[in-house]
Amino acid sequence: MNVKTAYQAWSDQYDSNENKTRDLEAIALRSVLSSIDFHKVLEFGCGTGKNTVWLETKADQITAVDFSEAMIAKAAEKIKSANTKFIIADINKPWDFTHEKYDLITYSLVLEHIQDLDAVFSRCELVTNDQAYIYVGELHPFKQYAGSKARYMTESGEQVVTCFTHHISEFVQAANKYGFQLHLLEEWFDNNDKTQIPRILTLLFQKNLTNSI
Numbered sequence: 001m002n003v004k005t006a007y008q009a010w011s012d013q014y015d016s017n018e019n020k021t022r023d024l025e026a027i028a029l030r031s032v033l034s035s036i037d038f039h040k041v042l043e044f045g046c047g048t049g050k051n052t053v054w055l056e057t058k059a060d061q062i063t064a065v066d067f068s069e070a071m072i073a074k075a076a077e078k079i080k081s082a083n084t085k086f087i088i089a090d091i092n093k094p095w096d097f098t099h100e101k102y103d104l105i106t107y108s109l110v111l112e113h114i115q116d117l118d119a120v121f122s123r124c125e126l127v128t129n130d131q132a133y134i135y136v137g138e139l140h141p142f143k144q145y146a147g148s149k150a151r152y153m154t155e156s157g158e159q160v161v162t163c164f165t166h167h168i169s170e171f172v173q174a175a176n177k178y179g180f181q182l183h184l185l186e187e188w189f190d191n192n193d194k195t196q197i198p199r200i201l202t203l204l205f206q207k208n209l210t211n212s213i
């Protein structure tokens with residue numbers, strides 16, 4: 001199903017459905033980003049604001065972007081502070097909604113819906129300060145190899161959202177190409193059970209990092 005159409009329809013139940021991927025990624029993002037400092041954040045695919053509510057406790061300014069008006073409306077119901085600005089825009093189109101520079105860009109469960117990683121990372125280079133971070137939290141590719149995709153139920157049956165599988169090497173190579181090096185890679189397991197396939201992959205890149213992994 002077309003990505004925007006899918007999220008427009010999913011928005012009503014996105015927060016209330018059982019969704020282990022959504023919930024574990026929330027834990028992962030908070031853990032990965034709690035130890036770094038950031039002031040200006042560009043959050044892509046903010047959805048219903050699951051992570052925006054936490055980011056705004058740490059950041060001075062957040063620009064939260066999503067192309068689904070319905071998802072962003074849910075986020076705006078939760079977040080009233082003046083330091084968070086919501087923008088409706090498509091990541092795949094030129095980022096003409098901002099001319100600022102950020103010190104953290106986040107993608108939570110978004111890049112699986114974006115085919116061209118090079119285009120994304122090349123634009124990140126233009127809107128970030130020196131030493132800026134990019135956080136990526138994704139459904140682990142191992143899960144994708146086994147057939148997992150973003151999906152939800154409706155009265156007319158199961159809806160499966162269009163997804164692209166990106167191998168870990170593709171994320172790292174695209175980031176490297178535009179000046180971001182890997183700072184931290186972590187894998188997150190249901191119930192912390194490491195005998196199972198990990199559910200979530202997190203990657204933290206830093207711009208112009210000299211001692212990268």
Ligand SMILES: C[S@@+](CC[C@H](N)C(=O)[O-])C[C@H]1O[C@@H](n2cnc3c(N)ncnc32)[C@H](O)[C@@H]1O
Pocket residue numbers: 003004007022025044045046047048049050051065066067068071089090091092107108109110113114150
């Ligand atoms: C799985 S939801 C994740 C929402 C939130 N980040 C979270 O972790 O709960 C993916 C979000 O990415 C947005 N999205 C997908 N493709 C996009 C694109 N090309 N441009 C902007 N937003 C996009 C969807 O509308 C949706 O809100």
